[in-house]
Amino acid sequence: MDFEFTQEEKMFRESLRDLLEREFAPIVDEMDRKGPLTREEAIEVMQKFKKIGIGIDPEGSRELIGNPVIFAIFAEEVGGVWPSILPLFGMGAIPAMFIPLASDDVKSRLIPRLESGEFIGCFAETEPEAGCDTSNLKTTAVLEGDYYVINGSKTWISNATIADTAFVAAINATTGAETFFIVEKEISPWESNELHHIGWRASATGEMFFEDCKVPKENEMGALMGEALKLGPKMKEVLPVSDGFIKLLNTMSPITALLTTPRAGMGLVAVGIAQAALNASINYAKERKQFGKPIGKFQLIQEMLYEMSVLTETARLLGYKAIDAIVKGDPDARRLSSMAKVYGAEAAVKATYNAIQIHGGMGLSDEMPLERYFRDARMMTIPDGTSEIMKLVTGYTLLGKGFSAYA
Numbered sequence: 001m002d003f004e005f006t007q008e009e010k011m012f013r014e015s016l017r018d019l020l021e022r023e024f025a026p027i028v029d030e031m032d033r034k035g036p037l038t039r040e041e042a043i044e045v046m047q048k049f050k051k052i053g054i055g056i057d058p059e060g061s062r063e064l065i066g067n068p069v070i071f072a073i074f075a076e077e078v079g080g081v082w083p084s085i086l087p088l089f090g091m092g093a094i095p096a097m098f099i100p101l102a103s104d105d106v107k108s109r110l111i112p113r114l115e116s117g118e119f120i121g122c123f124a125e126t127e128p129e130a131g132c133d134t135s136n137l138k139t140t141a142v143l144e145g146d147y148y149v150i151n152g153s154k155t156w157i158s159n160a161t162i163a164d165t166a167f168v169a170a171i172n173a174t175t176g177a178e179t180f181f182i183v184e185k186e187i188s189p190w191e192s193n194e195l196h197h198i199g200w201r202a203s204a205t206g207e208m209f210f211e212d213c214k215v216p217k218e219n220e221m222g223a224l225m226g227e228a229l230k231l232g233p234k235m236k237e238v239l240p241v242s243d244g245f246i247k248l249l250n251t252m253s254p255i256t257a258l259l260t261t262p263r264a265g266m267g268l269v270a271v272g273i274a275q276a277a278l279n280a281s282i283n284y285a286k287e288r289k290q291f292g293k294p295i296g297k298f299q300l301i302q303e304m305l306y307e308m309s310v311l312t313e314t315a316r317l318l319g320y321k322a323i324d325a326i327v328k329g330d331p332d333a334r335r336l337s338s339m340a341k342v343y344g345a346e347a348a349v350k351a352t353y354n355a356i357q358i359h360g361g362m363g364l365s366d367e368m369p370l371e372r373y374f375r376d377a378r379m380m381t382i383p384d385g386t387s388e389i390m391k392l393v394t395g396y397t398l399l400g401k402g403f404s405a406y407a
């Protein structure tokens with residue numbers, strides 16, 4: 001069994017840590033207090049990552065999205081410093097990865113924007129009446145000549161208010177099936193407004209409204225996938241997909257395969273938050289004195305540290321085990337990534353709760369980042385699959401066909 005990163009992976013982690021420490025750690029608390037990033041601020045963030053080669057452009061995403069281990073390191077390290085900025089990469093990468101399959105017209109506008117770090121994307125599936133139950137979508141797409149006309153609304157969409165390009169789910173009125181569309185705001189405008197939440201305060205989340213929104217028919221997922229299939233073995237040169245992912249497609253639907261990496265990634269974001277809370281708590285337990293000695297000498301404090309440590313370590317093992325299954329194209333990736341998402345999120349909630357307790361009154365104060373860790377951790381149990389749905393996916397993978405509790 002080998003959990004050692006390769007030399008290349010270690011170098012990636014070092015340059016990422018250096019960037020996070022230098023550029024983001026000093027500003028994170030102030031920026032988070034200000035609320036959702038503006039589009040200009042989000043672009044500035046993307047461009048800082050671009051300087052060390054991290055991006056969602058076709059070349060950068062082959063490394064960041066197409067290499068599950070690199071994605072896992074990115075999730076854990078950014079999670080430990082500023083989880084609010086992750087949707088710029090995670091959700092933003094979803095429309096971005098389909099752009100190389102789009103028409104020359106779309107590519108000519110969007111590829112330069114991706115390359116300069118000025119592309120902000122979003123993935124818009126959730127609706128007011130379709131949260132966990134995505135089979136209940138009400139947004140429709142009607143084919144009229146060379147265009148689909150989209151009508152409907154979306155809610156709780158990361159980057160909704162700052163995105164220039166969305167990957168929008170709708171029911172194809174002809175087939176009755178769910179499909180997705182690349183929608184460029186400049187060409188096919190939509191309206192949006194902001195929603196606020198307990199944590200990830202700098203992440204711009206919102207509602208989106210599509211009213212007679214005309215989208216070229218080439219932007220529909222079926223047409224885009226048709227272009228992908230034409231590529232045959234060259235698919236890997238154009239799309240950010242790993243060999244493991246291609247193997248997963250033999251045993252599960254493309255969307256199920258696609259979800260394994262972000263779910264394992266969310267588990268590792270939670271690990272990053274829990275580790276940051278544990279590190280702060282160890283330092284504080286050594287420094288803070290009560291009853292004439294450091295609080296770290298009290299057994300009840302040590303028990304809390306033990307609990308934080310074992311939760312963080314277990315969540316990390318599960319997260320990387322899921323990533324390993326994705327790398328190998330092992331169908332067990334579905335079960336492992338669902339468990340990594342639930343376990344990591346719940347572990348981070350408990351670890352950050354303990355961190356506040358260890359810090360006493362200072363833990364509750366916004367002079368220290370503990371309350372932000374707690375708020376950010378609390379976010380982890382809902383988006384990208386709630387804990388309940390992740391448990392039911394696990395149950396289904398254990399029990400097999402005929403045992404889905406959520407369909």
Ligand SMILES: Cc1cc2nc3c(=O)[nH]c(=O)nc-3n(C[C@H](O)[C@H](O)[C@H](O)COP(=O)(O)OP(=O)(O)OC[C@H]3O[C@@H](n4cnc5c(N)ncnc54)[C@H](O)[C@@H]3O)c2cc1C
Pocket residue numbers: 091122123124125126130131132133155156157158159197200205379382383384385386387388389392405406
């Ligand atoms: C900050 C944030 C960012 C998000 N970003 C995006 C995004 O970029 N794109 C996007 O499309 N969506 C996004 N979402 C939406 C997210 O995926 C949904 O919030 C999530 O799927 C839950 O849907 P809901 O909020 O409507 O809860 P509901 O579906 O109403 O669920 C309410 C409760 O019931 C439980 N429940 C539901 N069904 C079952 C069942 N069958 N068995 C047991 N329990 C059940 C849930 O687990 C939950 O506890 C985001 C959400 C948040 C909060």
